[in-house]
Amino acid sequence: MRVEMNTLRAPAATDRRLPVTLLTGFLGAGKTTCLNAFMQSPEAADTAVLVNEFGAIDVDGAVLSARLGIGSRVITLPNGCVCCAVQENLAEALLALTERRLGSVARCIVETTGLADPGAILRGVGHDARLRRTAVVDRIVTVCAADRIGDQLDRFAEPQRQIGLADRIVVSKADLATGAQRAAALGRIGAINPLADIRVAVLGGADPGALFGEDGLGLHRLTATTAAHHHSHAVRSFAVRTGGPLDPDRFRDVMSFLIMRHAESLLRIKGVVRIAGDAEPRLVNGVHDVFASEPIAEAAAPQGEGGFLVFIGVDLPEAAIRADLASCAGTP
Structure with missing residues (x-):
């Protein structure tokens, strides 16, 4: 079996597909906080958001829409995890976005649940012929809480996979961690994924560049x-x-x-x-x-x-x- 797809790179200037960023991270990492900070910046004017909540009530999507007044650009996926139960809903939502772009939506962020496997989501996009023609996953961003990630890596498999798949890692809540915790977090993250571009953020959000700033090919x-x-x-x-x-x-x-x-x-x-x-x-x-x-x-x-x-x-x-x-x- 040979699989070769252009679903893993930043789209070229001539590529008209919708660029999609997967925003992932374990429970309590601060994904929504980082997303909220970015969506309030001028850089987010042409960005749509797909929010996936694992529980029965979509708290994150409702709060984001209420705070920012951008309900038309925040799409909530039905109850379930986008890497399994609602994969079809994710595909349909992305297809709907590409069909109605009309120049107003230049990119999309998919905020996953804390339990999601971003690799499964990317495979779903890569194996859907319709999506391959209209959307491209150009980046996986994983958020890790500096004061918690060490314990989470010891106890759970999900954050290991989320870190391992990332192109960029935002180490959040650095101001809540001790110096030893920050150093240990950066060391363990770098050991799991030496390829990733790592950014450090404090409680309350991250520089917009932490989500979308250029990092080249990462080959350096x-x-x-x-x-x-x-x-x-x-x-x-x-x-x-x-x-x-x-x-x-x-x-x-x-x-x-x-x-x-x-x-x-x-x-x-x-x-x-x-x-x-x-x-x-x-x-x-x-x-x-x-x-x-x-x-x-x-x-x-x-x-x-x-x-x-x-x-x-x-x-x-x-x-x-x-x-x-x-x-x-x-x-x-």
Whole structure:
């Protein structure tokens, strides 16, 4: 099985699909507070919000609409979690947004429940042919409470996955945490996901740039330091140097097999590879079985690093992955 979709990147200037940001984070992380702060900023004038409440009463959506007076741009999904029970409702809501855009809605934020798996949501978008034509998930933002995330990581699986899948992580409530708690939180978050751009916020919200500020491809963080092993209970990361150039057919087969066998455990792949016959390096980006590969300019690739891939997942067969990628070396 080979899955290759362009559902994991920021849309190009010519891409007319609706950019979607998934805003996730465990219970009590401060997602709605961060969202509220952003929605009161001028940058949010063309932003629509989909709010998903797990309980029977939509508290977050009602409060957000009342505070900001933007009810027409706040859409509440029916009771349930968008990563499972109301996946179809999410798809229909996004399709409705794309149909009525008319230039007034430039992007959408989906605020998930604290128990949601953002990977399942992204897969739902990636596997829906209608949505692939009209919407693109361009960023996953995870909010973590500096004073709570350590205990939550010890006790629950959900925050580990939410951190592992993130492109950007907002460490909220930094002013409520001790210096030791802040340092420990940043250390554990970075160990789980060395790819993510991490921002720190205080109680009451975050700079609008924390949600939508530019962070490029994030490749400047993929350095030799990511080659070390990082452990955080079940979720861990490791980096593989691929060098280059790689045999294109063998690399395709290796990645297809990896995705087929380990899609559920594979939270994230990101890196740069050099393929025999290609003039430019390729950016590889994947979440579960949603996988994309696209050429990037030589100047955008880390210099002097060769090719490398960073894997984040649960119980991935690291030795086998290293051996399989090593077998891709050489020209066809």
